[in-house]
Amino acid sequence: MTSDAFEPAHPTSRLGTLALLQDLDVRLQQIDHRVAHLGDREARAGIDTQLTAWGSAMRALEGRIADLERQQRRHEDEVARIESKRAQNTERLYESHLTSPREAEALTAEADALGRRQIEIEDRILDLMEQLEPLNSERDALAARQSEATSRRQDLDAAIAIAEREAETERNGVLVEREALVASADPELISVYEQRRAVARGEPVVGRLIGTTCSACHLEVPSVDHERIAHLEPDKLAECPHCGALLVR
Ligand SMILES: [Zn+2]
Structure with missing residues (x-):
């Protein structure tokens, strides 16, 4: 007083x-x-601003990761196709009774070309994986920060709810006094x-x-x-x- x-x-x-x-x-x-002016309310608003910014950063990051992963999958599919082609090639080459010398030569040349192509694509896959690694780490770190902030936000929500309930009880007590006084x-x-x-x-x-x-x-x-x-x-x-x-x- x-x-x-x-x-x-x-x-x-x-x-x-x-x-x-x-x-x-x-x-x-x-x-x-x-x-109305609880400090926790201000703190919660600060976290909300932060979470919104992190949400946008996360969406951008996930977009870049998804794009690189798509490229990686495309290359891996191509490697799989090349490998299957090479396997067929080898099979035909060893079925020598079905293969003329000229055909064998052509098959060997094709096998060499396929092998070179495979190495080239596998290099690209390695390159993509190198690009993905730091982005994935960044995503994990951001996700950890988001989850920590979300949990802090929940704690603040709970504290605000308690303060509101206490204020409501106090308010009701004053109102009872007020009614008696008015009466x-x-x-x-x-x-x-x-x-x-x-x-x-x-x-x-x-x-x-x-x-x-x-x-x-x-x-x-x-x-x-x-x-x-x-x-x-x-x-x-x-x-x-x-x-x-x-x-x-
Ligand atoms: Zn006066």
Whole structure:
């Protein structure tokens, strides 16, 4: 509680009730403000920004990897075709009774060409694998960072949910107090308070006169006003000449 908090000198006074009511409303505002500005919420938003950026980076990376893997598969398919062709070739070559010398020569030449082609493509496959290796490592590292951030985000979600539940409980407690206070108060006075509060934009509408100072605006009430207010009936409404707050005295 702040030093401005109202401590009822006369708990039964009509105006004193309004000051208590204002205290409760200030507490409700504070609870709402605290929940709206939880540090964990900011941290979670930071993680969301990070996750979005990492998501784009991951999509780009996976696109490059998929492209290289497609090229690799195409080359591997070609190697498989060459190998099968070479196997057929060898078979025919060894079935010598079916092969004329000229045909054997042609088959040998073809086998050599196929062998050279295979080496060339296998080199390309090795080259692609070398390109893929660092990209795959990068993808694994990024995935680990994403998963770690996602788990931190879940922890923050849980902490925010707990803080929200606690605030809700506290809020309900204040509301119960407020209802009891309103039920015990003069409805006309409550309606004056509510109307003023509705247009006050969170500024206090009730102030306690402490000596000659208004607790709502912390300014000194001029002695002529103070004199007049001091002589009013205790339940008569009086306003601070500076801020217009209803003065509890
Ligand atoms: Zn004032």
